[in-house]
Amino acid sequence: MARGNRDNVIVVPGKRPGKRLRASRVFGAKFGRGKRESNVELNLTSMIDIFVLMVVFLIQQFSADGDLLFMTEKIRMPEAAFYEQLERAPVIQVSQEDIMIEGALIAQVSDVAQEELWNIQRLEEQLRDHKKAFDALRMAGAGGEFKGDINIQADRQVPFKIIKKVMYSANQAGYFNINFAVNAAARPTADAGEASEG
């Protein structure tokens, strides 16, 4: 093999015009593209604009409320328009099958529905334990006052018979301020209200 060829063992694939064709004014420009400047500058201003808009939008959307409840597919919460901000409190979950407190199974809905008694014994005990734990923390120096708040996160199709028993058990355990967790809905506008009245 000739020495000149040995230097060009690795070559970039593509068309290789002859010297005369490359020098041609008409056809030469066509083969000269590869030699153009390959450094392309990003348009940073518009990119930063988009980033800033996205950050502002996402900060507006940011909410820590989702962490206060145990979101699950089994529970489809009802909607309400005139709601207040959710606060941290023990959560009783009521699906169409189970009753849970803070994610721990308490009873089956079918069993509770058959019971004649209004209170759910195990739920009441668990709530009393929660209250004792809160009192112990407060005695140890933790801040906060026991307000008797409880959040009920129930499926929209659960019969009131079950909700009634859950509420009664909470009441018996000393939790009087009952909060129904709901999904936010749009408030009716004044025009809609007037239209319904008309």
Place this chain on the structure above:
Amino acid sequence: MASINAGGGEKKSLDLVIPLVPMIDMLAMMITFLMMTAVWTEIGRLQVAQAPSGPSDSVEPPKPTLQLTLTLTERGYLLAAGAESVEIPKKGEEYDSAELVKKLKAIKKDNPDQRAITVAAEDSVEYQFLVMAVDKCLESELPDISVTAAMG
């Protein structure tokens, strides 16, 4: 290049290069974090008390007002204001909440000090209808809501 005379014959450059790379890094990190922690569903609460012993958050002392009770039955709403009661039947399968709001607002207009209402429901009524009734009471500016079981 733009410049300003800083005194003593020296000229201070006005050109400033903002370091964009760390800014882009920070924005990209913030977008990633916010996207990961984004909660797209807004959650709220409706506060109720259990009648008759449950306390409410009302700061004002209780005033002698109308005994207002809303009962949810399989047939519709039954609204009792003192000795008078009116039935609001269902519209097909749905409760007539527009009519309920209309009646509650009329009661509120006649009794501006009225804040309390008791919502009762039959055992078979679905939870979503109870929540809807509570929501309509709040819409009608009756914030002290007690929930109880319907008698009979």
